Amino acid sequence: MSSGAKRFPASLKAATSPQRELLMPQRHLHQATVDAARLARPNGKTTGTGLDSGAVRQRMVARLRAEGKFDERVLAAMAAAPRHEFVDSALAAQAYEDTALPIGHGQTISKPSVVAHMLGLLMAGAGARRHGSLGRVLEIGTGCGYQAAVLALLARQVTSIERLQGLHDKAKLNLQRVALPRAPRLVWGDGRVGHAASGPFDSIVAAAGGEDIPHAWMEQLAPGGRLVAPTAAAGRGQVLVVLDHVVEGGVGRWVRSEHEAVLFVPLKSGVV
Numbered sequence: 001m002s003s004g005a006k007r008f009p010a011s012l013k014a015a016t017s018p019q020r021e022l023l024m025p026q027r028h029l030h031q032a033t034v035d036a037a038r039l040a041r042p043n044g045k046t047t048g049t050g051l052d053s054g055a056v057r058q059r060m061v062a063r064l065r066a067e068g069k070f071d072e073r074v075l076a077a078m079a080a081a082p083r084h085e086f087v088d089s090a091l092a093a094q095a096y097e098d099t100a101l102p103i104g105h106g107q108t109i110s111k112p113s114v115v116a117h118m119l120g121l122l123m124a125g126a127g128a129r130r131h132g133s134l135g136r137v138l139e140i141g142t143g144c145g146y147q148a149a150v151l152a153l154l155a156r157q158v159t160s161i162e163r164l165q166g167l168h169d170k171a172k173l174n175l176q177r178v179a180l181p182r183a184p185r186l187v188w189g190d191g192r193v194g195h196a197a198s199g200p201f202d203s204i205v206a207a208a209g210g211e212d213i214p215h216a217w218m219e220q221l222a223p224g225g226r227l228v229a230p231t232a233a234a235g236r237g238q239v240l241v242v243l244d245h246v247v248e249g250g251v252g253r254w255v256r257s258e259h260e261a262v263l264f265v266p267l268k269s270g271v272v
């Protein structure tokens with residue numbers, strides 16, 4: 001692991017001290033690029049071994065499992081999703097380290113431990129617990145498509161939105177190379193408006209952080225559904241927010257809880 005990468009607190013409790021450690025799924029792009037250059041050999045080959053065998057991937061999952069705090073079904077999906085297919089070949093040797101990596105267009109692929117944690121929060125929602133599946137999922141921020149691939153192994157249907165056309169196109173190509181039980185539906189658009197035509201959703205997960213939870217996401221969250229999104233919280237910077245759509249006696253309400261401090265790329269408006 002590079003010196004720039006940070007681990008999140010073992011307790012997963014809200015961290016409030018000024019020296020708090022952050023979940024940093026999108027490590028600073030500059031640092032990620034510097035690390036990539038350091039690890040790439042001058043002749044263009046990269047360090048690392050056995051990338052195609054799956055053994056390296058199994059070791060990554062074994063390391064996450066040893067931490068004892070991740071959902072086993074999520075780990076099984078990550079054991080099946082070839083993360084190296086979603087990063088540039090020059091970075092493939094690092095694909096199974098617990099680190100964020102640049103994916104072009106100024107964005108990064110999330111750290112595996114962050115993906116495991118967020119999808120674990122989704123799996124712990126009332127609907128997912130009842131059905132053993134994430135059901136219909138909306139992902140905001142497709143990026144390179146890796147998390148969409150993991151989601152496809154845990155859900156009935158995945159819709160993933162990306163505002164950068166270059167990344168939307170890249171994710172499409174990446175996902176075509178990977179065998180999945182059902183292909184995610186990829187949308188080029190502003191994810192802040194959600195995707196009503198594909199909803200309502202049992203699970204919504206955002207890979208970019210905004211000032212608040214867009215109203216459209218709440219409207220498109222099905223009863224019993226759960227949303228996980230990095231969001232600004234008063235006095236705490238960005239935290240992971242979990243929102244449950246609870247229905248009791250025929251009346252729906254949204255129950256919000258705030259989790260640990262995180263640092264995701266910003267949720268931006270418009271498409272590029």
Ligand code: SAH
Pocket residue numbers: 026103107108109110140141142143144145146147148161162163164167189190191192207208265266267268269270
């Ligand atoms: N899940 C991705 C992580 C991508 S990083 C992966 O596995 O690689 C977050 C992504 O959110 C970036 O690609 C960024 O362009 C995108 N994003 C930011 N604001 C957005 C918005 N309003 N709608 C859709 N995508 C957005």
